[in-house]
Amino acid sequence: QVQLMQSGAEVKKPGASVKVSCKASGYTFTRYYIHWLRQAPGQGPEWMGIINPSGGTTSYAEKFQGRVTMTRDTSTSTVYMELSSLRSDDTAVYYCARDLGTSFDYWGQGTLVTVSS
Amino acid sequence: AIQLTQSPSSLSASVGDRVTITCRASQAIAISLAWYQQKPGRAPKLLIYHASNLESGVPSRFSGSGSGTDFTLTISSLQPEDFSTYYCQQFNSYPLTFGGGTKVEIK
Numbered sequence: 001q002v003q004l005m006q007s008g009a010e011v012k013k014p015g016a017s018v019k020v021s022c023k024a025s026g027y028t029f030t031r032y033y034i035h036w037l038r039q040a041p042g043q044g045p046e047w048m049g050i051i052n053p054s055g056g057t058t059s060y061a062e063k064f065q066g067r068v069t070m071t072r073d074t075s076t077s078t079v080y081m082e083l084s085s086l087r088s089d090d091t092a093v094y095y096c097a098r099d100l101g102t103s104f105d106y107w108g109q110g111t112l113v114t115v116s117s
Numbered sequence: 118a119i120q121l122t123q124s125p126s127s128l129s130a131s132v133g134d135r136v137t138i139t140c141r142a143s144q145a146i147a148i149s150l151a152w153y154q155q156k157p158g159r160a161p162k163l164l165i166y167h168a169s170n171l172e173s174g175v176p177s178r179f180s181g182s183g184s185g186t187d188f189t190l191t192i193s194s195l196q197p198e199d200f201s202t203y204y205c206q207q208f209n210s211y212p213l214t215f216g217g218g219t220k221v222e223i224k
Contacts, residue, residue: 035213044204045161047213061212095160102167102208103151107160 002026004034004096004108011114017084020111022096029077030054033099036070036081038092039110050099051079086115119143119207123216129224136192138219140205145185149209152181152190154201161204165190195221
């Protein structure tokens with residue numbers, strides 16, 4: 001069965017970076033784009049960007065340009081999202097999700113990133 | 118960016134009620150709209166794609182309709198497990214965007 005398994009919760013200080021992983025299983029990794037989204041407490045999901053696991057090409061939301069980097073490792077079927085220069089308002093649950101072309105059909109379980117001094 | 122406005126932001130209903138949630142897009146998006154259900158502490162779950170297509174495994178009491186700028190999600194007979202927050206999301210153009218959510222609570 002399709003699964004996206006994310007890395008565990010992180011606590012970071014303002015100004016630091018965080019790298020979250022998302023390991024895919026149950027399907028051919030290179031056939032589906034992967035998106036990263038985040039959800040702040042009490043808010044709706046916010047789209048951050050997309051990566052093509054086949055070629056590694058990426059596209060980021062303008063809001064995160066210059067601070068986010070998405071990469072992949074085809075040998076382990078894993079995608080990564082790194083966010084730098086963290087601020088307190090980056091505190092959120094971060095999700096990876098598989099692109100069906102029409103929707104996100106599978107989501108990771110979420111990774112809580114807390115930014116606090 | 119395309120803005121999605123959901124209404125109402127919350128509602129109270131009883132088991133067995135028919136519930137309708139609306140989503141209005143700031144510009145036409147054809148049928149590039151999906152609906153998700155989210156329970157506390159869980160990832161969103163896909164219910165409807167392409168505005169009206171039911172995702173496999175989703176109960177038939179859920180249905181979606183609309184095109185262009187106006188969309189609806191209907192639950193024909195609310196069940197206890199349906200008390201959740203619902204989000205619409207557009208897949209027409211980047212950046213992908215979500216509505217503000219509708220929380221369905223027990224009356």
